[in-house]
Amino acid sequence: MKPFTYERARDAVAAARAATRPGAKFLAGGTNLLDLMKIEVETPTHLIDVQDLKLDRIEKTREGGLRIGAFVTNTALAADERVRRDYGVLSRAIVAGASGQLRNKATTAGNLLQRTRCPYFYDTNMACNKRKPGSGCSAIGGYSRQLAVVGSSDHCIATNPSDMNVAMRVLDAVVETVNPEGRTRAIPIAAFHRLPGNTPHIETTLEPGELITAVTLPRPAGGTHVYEKVRDRASYAFALVSVAAVVQKDGSGRVAVGGVAHKPWRVEAAEAAMPNGAKAVTATLLADARPTGDNEFKVPLVERTLAAAISQARTA
Amino acid sequence: MADSIEFTVSRRGMIVGGAATAMAASAPAEAQTRKSTMPADPPAMPVTLKVNGKAHALSLDPRTTLLDTLREHLHLTGTKKGCDHGQCGACTVLVNGQRINSCLSLALQHDGDSITTIEGLGTPDKLHPMQAAFVRHDGYQCGYCTPGQICSAVAVLDEIKRGVPSHVQADLNARPQASGIEMRERMSGNICRCGAYSNIADAMAEVAGAKA
Numbered sequence: 192m193k194p195f196t197y198e199r200a201r202d203a204v205a206a207a208r209a210a211t212r213p214g215a216k217f218l219a220g221g222t223n224l225l226d227l228m229k230i231e232v233e234t235p236t237h238l239i240d241v242q243d244l245k246l247d248r249i250e251k252t253r254e255g256g257l258r259i260g261a262f263v264t265n266t267a268l269a270a271d272e273r274v275r276r277d278y279g280v281l282s283r284a285i286v287a288g289a290s291g292q293l294r295n296k297a298t299t300a301g302n303l304l305q306r307t308r309c310p311y312f313y314d315t316n317m318a319c320n321k322r323k324p325g326s327g328c329s330a331i332g333g334y335s336r337q338l339a340v341v342g343s344s345d346h347c348i349a350t351n352p353s354d355m356n357v358a359m360r361v362l363d364a365v366v367e368t369v370n371p372e373g374r375t376r377a378i379p380i381a382a383f384h385r386l387p388g389n390t391p392h393i394e395t396t397l398e399p400g401e402l403i404t405a406v407t408l409p410r411p412a413g414g415t416h417v418y419e420k421v422r423d424r425a426s427y428a429f430a431l432v433s434v435a436a437v438v439q440k441d442g443s444g445r446v447a448v449g450g451v452a453h454k455p456w457r458v459e460a461a462e463a464a465m466p467n468g469a470k471a472v473t474a475t476l477l478a479d480a481r482p483t484g485d486n487e488f489k490v491p492l493v494e495r496t497l498a499a500a501i502s503q504a505r506t507a
Numbered sequence: 508m509a510d511s512i513e514f515t516v517s518r519r520g521m522i523v524g525g526a527a528t529a530m531a532a533s534a535p536a537e538a539q540t541r542k543s544t545m546p547a548d549p550p551a552m553p554v555t556l557k558v559n560g561k562a563h564a565l566s567l568d569p570r571t572t573l574l575d576t577l578r579e580h581l582h583l584t585g586t587k588k589g590c591d592h593g594q595c596g597a598c599t600v601l602v603n604g605q606r607i608n609s610c611l612s613l614a615l616q617h618d619g620d621s622i623t624t625i626e627g628l629g630t631p632d633k634l635h636p637m638q639a640a641f642v643r644h645d646g647y648q649c650g651y652c653t654p655g656q657i658c659s660a661v662a663v664l665d666e667i668k669r670g671v672p673s674h675v676q677a678d679l680n681a682r683p684q685a686s687g688i689e690m691r692e693r694m695s696g697n698i699c700r701c702g703a704y705s706n707i708a709d710a711m712a713e714v715a716g717a718k719a
Binding site for chain 1: 548549550552568569592596599607608612615616659672676680692694695
């Protein structure tokens with residue numbers, strides 16, 4: 192690890208202000224950041240630990256939804272009684288990811304900001320526009336079985352590895368932040384993660400120093416909640432493809448897909464076809480798919496995983 | 508590193524010592540040229556950890572992980588370093604009663620926390636019931652992953668008791684049971700390359716009073 196200095200922030204605005212310093216980064220659970228610091232993919236010179244900011248609560252909102260503090264652990268979020276009852280897809284997605292040890296430490300905001308697991312991002316001997324802007328992309332033309340099939344660019348074909356984010360997207364979560372001047376804003380999850388374009392190193396719409404304080408969920412959407420994940424092992428592996436779905440009794444519903452793009456992939460226009468089944472939905476959802484030879488299997492896999500999710504919802 | 512590590516002479520100590528000597532012989536020239544370009548070490552910072560019931564006031568380089576603190580500074584070598592990247596679970600310890608990968612946490616993140624390692628669960632004279640069950644069921648071969656497996660197993664039974672949900676639970680709103688499939692899913696963050704999994708599951712089932 193490269194040397195760094197460490198501080199514990201006392202309040203959110205002070206933390207945001209400290210983060211404007213060049214080389215500074217927020218530290219929450221650390222399960223992703225420290226991993227990347229050990230292999231020097233991440234080389235912050237200053238860490239701002241946010242554990243004392245009292246962002247570890249889950250509370251009701253006035254609108255009848257939930258406000259989840261940025262520092263709430265993945266375990267605490269998945270185990271919350273209200274989340275299990277009203278937002279089951281979120282609990283399901285979280286427990287489908289990582290291990291018990293990691294979920295005890297990883298946080299809500301940290302999971303939102305989780306970096307890609309593209310092997311070329313991790314290997315500092317390889318070209319990667321995300322790790323070193325302008326250096327090229329070794330993944331394109333490389334081993335791309337795990338990588339993106341839609342929304343990718345000529346500069347990056349990495350995927351967002353999170354399960355939680357896919358559920359947050361299907362639930363229309365909103366990311367609440369505070370900036371170094373103390374101004375707050377609410378970013379709909381759809382506008383939070385970016386596609387790679389020609390700046391794959393910029394992964395979210397957060398501004399420098401902007402600190403995530405909470406994620407809010409709107410009123411419960413009802414319906415049957417399903418998270419279907421396909422991976423190489425039965426447990427403790429990243430998704431090849433995952434589907435988060437909220438399906439209503441009349442067959443209508445919403446769906447977001449993980450493991451296929453630089454962000455949780457949802458196309459609202461595709462959802463009109465939900466009562467017609469997985470094939471019709473997937474045709475619109477992945478209309479612009481541009482898979483590689485290694486990962487073209489993901490296109491039919493999305494359709495089949497969605498079919499499994501819909502059938503699971505019908506029999507629930 | 509300021510703290511010297513005082514082990515009594517052991518086979519491991521000889522091997523480590525031998526490797527260090529061999530490196531020292533070829534290293535000086537490189538070390539000198541590197542020194543000038545290396546950034547200075549950041550100042551050490553104070554941290555207090557309560558480990559197995561005993562408070563320790565330490566002064567550490569901010570880069571020191573909880574795992575390295577336990578092993579290299581407190582000489583509690585029961586906790587093992589496997590992958591050092593949160594993938595194998597050998598470094599699992601309990602922090603304020605919850606299991607985490609100690610390799611993916613800085614010691615500074617744990618100021619004031621209570622940490623339980625394998626040494627704090629039981630002793631050779633007074634084994635923790637999970638340790639005794641691992642012995643009875645042959646829940647290991649080489650033993651390297653075992654401290655992490657046992658810390659994790661103890662926490663898994665507690666998580667089931669507290670109703671923490673898992674991936675294999677059919678009904679999210681029902682209380683989870685200590686069934687074989689539940690315990691296997693919840694132990695997926697602990698790898699055993701000797702493949703003692705079925706015996707580990709038997710040991711856990713015995714402690715849980717259930718069938719594996």
